[in-house]
Amino acid sequence: MKTKGIKRVNVITLGCSKNLVDSESLMLQLESNGFRVAHDSNKPAEIVIINTCGFINDAKKESIETILQYEDLRNKNKIEKLFVFGCLSERYKENLEKEIPLVDKYFGVYDLKDLIESIGGHFKVELVGERSLTTPKHYAYLKISEGCDRTCSFCAIPLIKGKHQSRPIEDLVREAEFLIRKGVKEIILIAQDLSYYGIDIYKEPKLSELIDKLSDLKGLKWLRLHYTFPAKFPKDVIDVMKVKPNICKYMDIPVQHISDKILSNMRRGITKKQTYELIEYFRKEIPEMVLRTTLLVGHPGETDEDFNELVEFVRFAKFERLGVFTYSEEENTYSAINFKDDIPFSIKQSRMDEIMDIQREISNGLNVNKIGKSFKVIIDRKEGDYYVGRTEFDSLDVDNEVIVKSEKKNLRLGNFYNVKIKSADDFDLIGEIE
Numbered sequence: 119m120k121t122k123g124i125k126r127v128n129v130i131t132l133g134c135s136k137n138l139v140d141s142e143s144l145m146l147q148l149e150s151n152g153f154r155v156a157h158d159s160n161k162p163a164e165i166v167i168i169n170t171c172g173f174i175n176d177a178k179k180e181s182i183e184t185i186l187q188y189e190d191l192r193n194k195n196k197i198e199k200l201f202v203f204g205c206l207s208e209r210y211k212e213n214l215e216k217e218i219p220l221v222d223k224y225f226g227v228y229d230l231k232d233l234i235e236s237i238g239g240h241f242k243v244e245l246v247g248e249r250s251l252t253t254p255k256h257y258a259y260l261k262i263s264e265g266c267d268r269t270c271s272f273c274a275i276p277l278i279k280g281k282h283q284s285r286p287i288e289d290l291v292r293e294a295e296f297l298i299r300k301g302v303k304e305i306i307l308i309a310q311d312l313s314y315y316g317i318d319i320y321k322e323p324k325l326s327e328l329i330d331k332l333s334d335l336k337g338l339k340w341l342r343l344h345y346t347f348p349a350k351f352p353k354d355v356i357d358v359m360k361v362k363p364n365i366c367k368y369m370d371i372p373v374q375h376i377s378d379k380i381l382s383n384m385r386r387g388i389t390k391k392q393t394y395e396l397i398e399y400f401r402k403e404i405p406e407m408v409l410r411t412t413l414l415v416g417h418p419g420e421t422d423e424d425f426n427e428l429v430e431f432v433r434f435a436k437f438e439r440l441g442v443f444t445y446s447e448e449e450n451t452y453s454a455i456n457f458k459d460d461i462p463f464s465i466k467q468s469r470m471d472e473i474m475d476i477q478r479e480i481s482n483g484l485n486v487n488k489i490g491k492s493f494k495v496i497i498d499r500k501e502g503d504y505y506v507g508r509t510e511f512d513s514l515d516v517d518n519e520v521i522v523k524s525e526k527k528n529l530r531l532g533n534f535y536n537v538k539i540k541s542a543d544d545f546d547l548i549g550e551i552e
């Protein structure tokens with residue numbers, strides 16, 4: 119229902135959880151300026167703001183299609199104003215202004231204040247660090263830095279987001295306290311590169327100190343780390359993880375490849391030997407820890423031998439969670455400028471499939487081993503007659519889920535329950551409340 123004089127704003131978020139956090143900050147600013155704000159809504163709104171992604175070609179395509187869809191509504195006067203911000207807009211502002219001119223204004227990733235002022239609001243400094251949460255009440259993301267100082271040859275992020283900018287520890291502790299007051303039990307730390315946290319502002323890695331302080335906050339049940347970087351991994355993080363029960367024994371560490379030649383072409387700053395040693399180190403220090411990684415196949419110059427090294431590594435490391443991407447040439451990156459995208463798409467695809475087949479076997483074996491065991495599970499949602507939850511070893515959206523049957527008892531979303539695993543498939547577990 120439209121309330122007289124109050125404008126309705128629909129904020130649409132594309133891309134990753136880092137974008138979602140930016141949308142949430144924007145939404146709170148808009149609400150405090152008297153707008154009625156919805157997120158990814160199908161309901162009518164006078165103003166639409168699209169937060170775009172410009173990471174890889176598929177994401178760019180999705181962002182452009184979404185802008186075109188709303189440009190059409192703008193053209194038909196079904197919406198009054200259309201604004202676009204985020205990574206795609208940061209990277210291709212001038213082209214977009216020319217190609218899709220009916221958008222009222224394009225903004226970059228750091229232009230939140232301008233965006234708010236453009237729709238007639240005032241940016242409120244006192245609200246920095248607070249957000250209007252779009253995630254279920256029991257979990258939230260906490261972005262600890264922006265940008266990236268690495269020079270990975272295939273990646274466009276540093277071109278879009280610029281240099282690494284850590285947020286001070288005190289600010290992050292304050293934001294975490296705000297989230298916990300809102301009822302959040304699980305905080306997921308995100309950044310382009312968690313491992314680099316602190317080096318820019320404190321001149322030394324500070325991730326371990328940050329997680330130590332956050333894990334001390336009363337009411338925080340789970341603290342999860344996403345996107346660490348393998349080269350010069352700050353090992354004191356593991357020391358803290360070992361002694362803090364509320365830090366999930368979960369490490370998301372994208373290794374991308376294993377062949378020395380490809381790692382060097384990718385400019386990852388690490389060798390095959392060091393990568394093997396790092397995985398062995400994790401396994402030795404915290405045997406129950408779950409490792410998640412992502413791999414990139416089909417980078418220019420990847421031969422069958424390079425790929426076979428990767429296959430051997432996947433079989434060795436037995437990552438509990440693993441995702442594979444195929445190389446896509448990103449404009450102005452080091453790889454795009456210096457290498458020819460010489461691997462046919464069909465080969466990239468078959469290499470990806472081969473690794474995923476191996477991973478399916480690994481994951482199935484690990485899951486089957488859990489049958490008969492009990493786990494603490496947080497309940498995320500209800501689907502039909504089932505509840506869907508996760509163990510500490512699984513993150514949102516990307517990992518395994520636990521399908522929980524509870525015929526006798528209604529479960530509360532966001533609560534923890536002990537669940538006994540009764541059966542398993544490749545990527546999910548099925549269990550019953552104990």
Ligand code: SF4
Pocket residue numbers: 266267268269270273274275276310311347
């Ligand atoms: S660490 Fe590498 S892959 Fe990740 S955002 Fe930075 S440059 Fe890109």
